[in-house]
Amino acid sequence: MTAEVGHSGWVRALVRLAPARIQWERVVLAAIGITVPVGLTLLINPHNATVLGAGALASMGALVGSVMDTGSAGAERVRKIALVTAAASVGFALGTLVYGHSALTLLAVIAATLVSGLSGSIGPVTSKAGLYFLMYAVTAANADFGLHSPWLAPLLFFAGALWRLCLTAVSAALIGVTLSPERRVVAQVYKALATQLEAQAGAAANVAGVKLTTALDDAYDTLVASRTHITARDTRWQDLVTILNASAPVVDAAIAMATKQVIPEKDAIVFLRGIALWIADPKAALPELAEPPVADSSSAEARALRAALERVNRVASQISASDSERSEQLVDLDLPATQSFADLLHRMERPLSAGAETWRFVGRLVLCMAIAQGLSLALHLDRPYLVMLTVAQVMKPDFGSIFARAVQRGFGTLIGVAVAALTISMLPLGGWQILVILLLAALVPITMPRNFGLYSAITTSLAVLLVEIHAGASSGLVDSRVLDTVLGCAIVLLIGYLPWPATWRAPRHLAANVAGLVRFVARYAGIALVDSAGQGSAAASSEERAAAARRATYRQLSDMRTLVARSLSEPRTADAAAAWMLEIAALERVTDAITAAATTEAASAVAINRRDAERAQAALMELAGAIDAGQAPRPLTAATAGSLALLDDEISSAREAASAWSMHRTRQRRGVRSRRESGAEH
Template identity: 25%
Template structure:
């Protein structure tokens, strides 16, 4: 059902589209992860400086490799989740490094090759089971690649411990802010929901309403992930977690009311759109400055970091404090015009949506907001065949890359299998786009580090360049995979040079990257071209089932159960939309048409909006039944 079919008016003057420059760049200066960039510079420079001062060059380089991988996994999630991800990644990488090192010390390249293939099978078998498992599996394979490709002098245990020391340095610096602002990440995530709700109410009755409601869903998903640990704990003695939980549970209810008001498709006056911000001020009165510069804590990622070795594409970030003040100022400037405008807004004073918003706002003045038991949605099970096929294809690609490396370079041909490990991650996003960004980032990274070495070969200057590229990589991990690859490529060249390999490998590394990407693309699209489409179909079916479950059970469910059903439905719909986008971004067989998942997902989202409206008596039941009659997507053959 389109906006026109629902009788929505045209674009309102308040809905000014962002500038073309902002859309092209996609990053606002206020949302750059400056603290993460600073950590990336420090954790890469410190091991190299220590190694230069102490003479322990090899351990310092291995520690810098651990720090490099740690930077690729540094994020904006709560500190405990961050430490868990980095810790498991470090342990997996150290285990892989030890296995590769022992295979290399055996003296037979066959042992190294077998170790790589076994590691690829293990990594592929666990990678599709979750984000943390995927990261650990990839770094297990990367550890074997480095351990089997670079000879490590000294005792066998020295290199794995040095790698863990580098990862540990990232963990310490990344989690250190917990000591003085323990709950700021959770606070920023909850506040982002209230800002997104205000923006959605401002967009009500305009073509921008659907996108604004989806941003609200993304903010709620992020807040639920951030608050998961606090919601599951039985001990609520600390006042700040108790305050945050109360605000979060109110935000969950606000999401339902906002969806109902957006479904009404009427423009709302500024006094109404400001209600979520006023609720946030009452529920979280100690609103310190949002830590937008600490790894983007105020942003709302769209999902597990989709690319850049954990990352990828984030949803539009929540407004920073400055932009929030600007928004409030704009609303204040419009308030003088709102009296005359309000006469033609056609928003009934007795609208059930407005009554629900008024009642919810009034509840924030009283203690004891009822809690909602929320659980993360289950990952759609694609079957054992998908896991086995990916593991076998990854192992085959690594084997072919290793054989090519032995033919082209002999020992130290680690770049080819390492690139395969980075590129062939279908759960991180479209494989074709990842391969393309990898090649582009490598070319620019080689050119950048080549320019630096032409200007200077001073050790301190090169360490300074590593710090700069580390900061650039930390930003790229959050915003663009090619940018992250640029930084990583330049850093690896310096690290290899510190290990004594002074060969001119600029052209060879570009060709190796292109060859590894070609190996992955040929294997993937020749033997498993429907992987992205199958994942999108599975997630869409699971999301539609969640939406219909919400439709069927909401009328008779208790409020807490209704909110849990609603949140699960919107979460799975958002995941399905991302999977559908990835599937359409992948090249497919010529002449093959993919199901229209987006239409089915959009219809299901409108169904959930209609159910929310019906629950609050804001829409006739016929609207719900009309929305539910849209067909589901056609299953894949």
């Protein structure tokens, strides 16, 4: 299996489309926001290059806003667009300031590159802001937009970005009146819970578990992002937080039942789907929870599910009651803390004291950008910014594999240029080109989460058309776009990727990340099992800590799955990524077994044997050490009987998965050594 992945699987990974829901509201906003500025100039004065250039610049600003219109909560969307467009506009102004001065341009590009490289260690949104700051600083420093005043360019760009921000703000305000995005993500949690209970053991249960984790992450992220001084006082928002937190015991029970393969009552699934419908539509009737059988001899997992559903029913009944009747309602607003301005400033200090790996990446990025600038000047390229834009976009490791993005960017550009060239040569300026721009703009939010190569093809077509309107029809622009992009990709691969030790040590870094995940699971085992051992079901504070640790652990599993999936598209790490996918699946089952044991213990009031819990945690820590050392972990000798027997089996499976990869790597090394010795003899 791993050999097949190593030889051809990474190619399939490059062209694979990631599943994503089409958000039609974002499609409409992107189409309107990007098309209107340039479309108006095409309709009003299609033969005036200055007017067309002004419209194209405003559409470029709207393009940045459309790319950053992500997230569910309206406040989150507005904050992202505002931050990134402000950074892009400042970068544009910086580039305008140094335009025409070679030495100042080089210094400005290096400074912008440092800012962009360090921004990735703060967070994903600041990483995007740093990228667009660099991109538009490079663009403005190396391009003349043909306007009477050079400072009109950043102003028009900012006006287009502001126009797009206003569209999102108005749309979010209209939708946010009913809190529909927040309702949708919380309802999705209960739908995912019903699906988890419905799924039987095997692939269906694994897929349902992944969807449940994703739904929980989305719900908590959305409610945290939408928390403002206004929403925090809105009882509807408080109710959504309360009903979301009420799902935690149901999640534990659903995982326990799936792990122990206990079949739930049909009434439980119907009730959860009814709760999901009631959350999504406040006008819907509150479902009734069926009474349990009189003679109840159900398992501990079934009893835990019943108690969790009764709690959800109580919370939902309180929420649905009138204000006068629910004055005694217990409002549970336990959410992760929103970062304050002081927290942000503290996080901004981290890049300055970042580790050697971060500074090595920044050095590689600065080197590649400096070489790109130097080659652009030496080769007297008409549009030197195209080479540097390619380098800046591709060399962002927090966005995915550098190798994969370089290949996808190259092929995407070729396709995009072909589409733009056909449009330019076959369609006259006017309504038909507006229609093409409208279609391409609408495709931006559709292709962006699916595949970087396809997204590059769409944005390249759009960018060439916008610049072509200002420059006038010419095959030279199209040719230079292809050549400059290929040159930028070559710089990334030959200078920023292949020569560096980190590239060839990538499988080892991947193993270190997996070892860190194993330690995270071990910490969860310590909180959920070891700390609670001997305390019984009355330890409410311990249960709260265990629930928080469970959420954090499943999020870590989800993040690691994404990281490893990205590595499947890179030849150097494809074999390792395929093997570690199996290890992550095993660790998910280990985590499920921990949750099941803790849930069963709480429902049955039978304390977990502390020695067995500590032994399970020690076995996980030993597994992490073996992965770090590149060795096969020793097989477990002592078997556990009782509540942790299933956990013991799953830990053994995780250790076997790591052993299989270690033996595969040993055989590979022996094969390479024998081939070298054979070649030396000949």
